[in-house]
């Protein structure tokens with residue numbers, strides 16, 4: 001395996017674009033990434049396209065039908081919320097393996113107002129639907145219970161979870177790509193209506209539309225395209241291993257811990273070397289769990305970490321400087337590529353008002369329930 | 382469950398691992414699988430053990446109807462048609478397997494739920510299916 005660099009990134013502001021098609025959203029992001037890398041489609045040798053809701057509809061090919069039909073191999077990827085990040089990993093491996101020199105990953109999604117509460121039916125007679133009868137398999141309850149498990153183990157409070165939303169909303173004020181840029185106070189978060197306790201409305205990520213793209217290239221050719229190549233120090237994907245409750249209560253902790261261990265080994269560094277983290281805060285409860293899962297604090301210390309502001313911009317290890325999924329938004333297939341864009345901008349010193357000063361190493365983490373976990377460790381060269 | 386070739390209406394479980402014995406003196410129960418090789422326990426039937434990969438020695442066991450509350454969430458917003466609020470929970474059974482369920486018999490408020498509290502399984506008919514059969518579901522309530 002050879003070294004791989006990111007030479008171009010681009011994304012559109014997450015939001016709602018009912019008048020656009022998915023390939024149109026994705027094409028905008030792709031053109032931004034191409035422009036950023038100073039190349040055109042002729043240079044791209046392989047494309048991986050991540051999209052969830054249209055996973056049977058050849059989204060990748062439809063993107064190239066808009067921006068340039070070069071006949072290259074296209075891999076359409078679907079992997080729950082880790083769809084975009086898995087597409088990125090496909091592009092990474094295409095280049096790392098030596099088979100291709102330049103590859104593009106695109107993540108896109110148009111969720112409309114369908115949201116994470118839609119669907120759920122497995123077909124058949126609705127009299128046998130288990131939702132709300134045998135507990136809940138929907139995301140708000142799953143991540144509510146995951147947070148409650150942390151409360152049980154360490155005495156973490158609803159207020160500490162709520163502080164995550166306050167922090168990420170504050171960060172989003174400086175991110176022009178964020179779906180929401182609204183500062184909220186702790187009382188506002190706690191007094192908002194409860195979706196699935198302990199998470200209130202402001203502690204749940206919004207639904208929305210969006211697209212992001214990243215272009216990777218062999219390190220040796222990277223300087224043809226950019227003066228600021230960003231090295232992909234690790235690109236890890238794991239699935240859920242057997243643990244005692246996993247089949248009943250998805251074990252997102254072991255899933256992430258396994259990925260983190262592999263990522264740090266591959267990158268040859270540890271959590272103490274990270275300057276920023278973009279992690280999968282689909283719900284405020286999730287962010288707290290992942291501080292410990294990624295090893296940026298010790299066991300049971302995550303609540304205190306957010307109390308002390310250690311994960312705010314300017315703190316010891318800023319987390320979700322972009323505003324996170326909670327504010328920036330979570331158009332499923334786009335999320336994992338957008339996280340890569342954000343970390344790249346910080347490492348290049350191009351993150352504007354939310355810049356983490358002097359950032360040299362960043363980590364982007366995504367989980368998809370069911371379950372998949374990706375971690376990309378990116379490093380300034 | 383073997384079907385008699387008649388149009389007679391009957392009771393059917395909401396999930397296959399809820400067993401409804403035909404003898405009315407026997408209580409409904411949850412069926413599990415225990416792996417003889419490694420001891421892992423699963424809800425329902427298994428083709429192989431996902432812990433140790435054994436494909437033989439996967440014996441059906443009758444799971445206890447008593448367990449302990451592991452964690453919960455109070456669901457206030459759900460899919461269309463699902464009544465809220467309610468308590469969604471994970472209950473640990475003594476055999477070493479967990480069940481996703483509702484906690485019935487308490488007001489859906491965090492202060493009524495204690496980690497580790499003993500709970501007992503109950504069953505009831507909740508709906509009628511397209512063929513007119515009663516659909517039987519289970520829940521747990523404080524013991």
Ligand SMILES: [Zn+2]
Pocket residue numbers: 416417418419420421430431432433434435
């Ligand atoms: Zn086994």
